Amino acid sequence: MADIIFSPAAERAAASADPESRAEGEPIWDLIELLFFAYRDFVSDPDHVLEKFGFGRAHHRVLHFVNRNPGLKVADLLETLRITKQSLGRVLKQLVDEGYVVQKEGPDDRRHRLLFVTPKGEQLAMKLAGLQTARITRALAGLGPNAHEAARAFLAAMVDDESREGVLRFIARADRARRPR
Amino acid sequence: MADIIFSPAAERAAASADPESRAEGEPIWDLIELLFFAYRDFVSDPDHVLEKFGFGRAHHRVLHFVNRNPGLKVADLLETLRITKQSLGRVLKQLVDEGYVVQKEGPDDRRHRLLFVTPKGEQLAMKLAGLQTARITRALAGLGPNAHEAARAFLAAMVDDESREGVLRFIARADRARRPR
DNA sequence: AGAAATATGTCAACATGGCTGACATAATTT
DNA sequence: AAATTATGTCAGCCATGTTGACATATTTCT
Structure with missing residues (x-):
């Protein structure tokens, strides 16, 4: 890194673009920060839509995984989201009450409550997934x-x-x- | 993708590994979900350390960006984190009170409060960055x-x-x- | 010089979404 | 019959986001 740099672009690139230039033991700043910024923007698209429905991110996560895995058991959802049943209960109750998710008794074990999205729930889930897909598609296109x-x-x-x-x-x-x- | 597949690994890969197999308008489920899971685990390493210090993720973010950009102005930090000054104030005050961050009057504009990490603050920031770097290094190694x-x-x-x-x-x-x- | 704008801080109140602990119910397993 | 399991619920706490109002010091504008 003793090169003399003239253009701003080259200077910028030299500052972080070459992973080989990272000193031993030096943090990988670029990916650490890009993960933060990329995730921040990635979740912001759904957030705006959810707001109009009176839902938050927690509702989105539940709706997403139920939509993706119809018949999911409550216990499996808890493990996937890594939250407590009390936290899940709060948002799940709203989704059920407002007709986005239904619960059916498990056919083999009647203690189970299998989770399914309603058509209304699927519509919202797909809309949110569509927003995130649009962002990913834009990103991959370049x-x-x-x-x-x-x-x-x-x-x-x-x-x-x-x-x-x-x-x-x-x-x-x-x-x-x-x-x- | 008309190949006949025998091994479980290949079957698994075929289920989602080929982006060309995605129907038009179908969400890009794999990246949507991997972003969720990867980010969840990415922030969990620092979380465990922060807990011992009585800090949370909000403190981490502040400490990180101050460490990375010594002399950062409060306004710039607010814009970077996209939070309100009240939210920032709460965690920043703790970091200052406990000796992880110091504020200095701006030399050109004395209204500015330029933010710097103390040696103690730098030590913690680098420890957390080290954890995240270890995860990234492990990931890239494969x-x-x-x-x-x-x-x-x-x-x-x-x-x-x-x-x-x-x-x-x-x-x-x-x-x-x-x-x- | 005086007025307006800017940077920061602070108080109060509220929302979301995590958590723990305790307890209840129904169904299954032992 | 007893123990375990799956789920739900009540109550309360914590962290961290929000809005709105207002205070102070400093700089900039007229």
């Missing part, structure tokens, strides 16, 4: 052909080792569950 | 040689168009600010 795979590989690798397997299984299982609608 | 650049490009593209320029400038500027220590 990148190379392998950008989707690269992003998926990076994000999957960022998940806890103990959770990764389950997360990937969840995604794959949900794809199968939703496909034949 | 991927190809361009994984860092690919991740950066994707995350930067996910940021709002209006914010992206500023975010990248912030990262580059902060790198310069911290380099000659």
Whole structure:
């Protein structure tokens, strides 16, 4: 890094664009901060829509995972979201009362309450997913052909080792569950 | 993707790994969900440490950006975090009272309160950044040689168009600010 | 010089969404 | 019959976001 730099663009690039330039033990500032900024904007699109419905992020997460995995058990949802049943109960009750989610008795074990979105619930869930998809599509459009795979590989690798397997299984299982609608 | 698949791993991959298999208008479920799970785990490492100090995520964010950009003005920090001055005030006051951050009068404009981390503050900020860096390093280690650049490009593209320029400038500027220590 | 604008801080009140602890009910398993 | 499991609910606490109003010091504008 003893190069003499002339253009502002080159200076900017040199400051952070080359990961090899990072000193041993120096934090990876660019990805740490980009994760913060990217996530901040990623969740902001749904937030604006949810506000009009009187819902918050917590409702979005519940609606999303129920939509993606129809028949999900309450216990599984709790584990996925890593929140307590009291926290879930608060938002789930609202979603049920307002007709976005229904609960059915489990066919094998009648203690289970299987969760399903109503048509109204699916509509909202898909609208929110559409907003996030639009952002992702815009992002990928400006990148190379392998950008989707690269992003998926990076994000999957960022998940806890103990959770990764389950997360990937969840995604794959949900794809199968939703496909034949 | 008409291949006949035998192994469970390949089957799993086929369920969601090929973006070309996504129907037109179908949400990009994998990245939507991986962003959720990756971010959830990404912030959990610092959370555990912060708890011992009686701090939360809000303190972390403030400490992080002050550490990264010594002499930051309060107004700039507010814009970066996109929170109100009242929300910032609450956590900033604690960080100042407990000796992690100091405020100095601006040399040119004495209304400004320039923010700096103390040695104690820097130590904590670097510890937290180290945890996040360890996770990122582990993630990148299992991927190809361009994984860092690919991740950066994707995350930067996910940021709002209006914010992206500023975010990248912030990262580059902060790198310069911290380099000659 | 005086007025207006700016940067920051602070008080009070409220909303969201986490948490713990305690307890209730119904169904299943032992 | 007893123990365990799945779920729900009440009450209260905490962290962190919000709005609105107002105070102070400083700078800028006229």
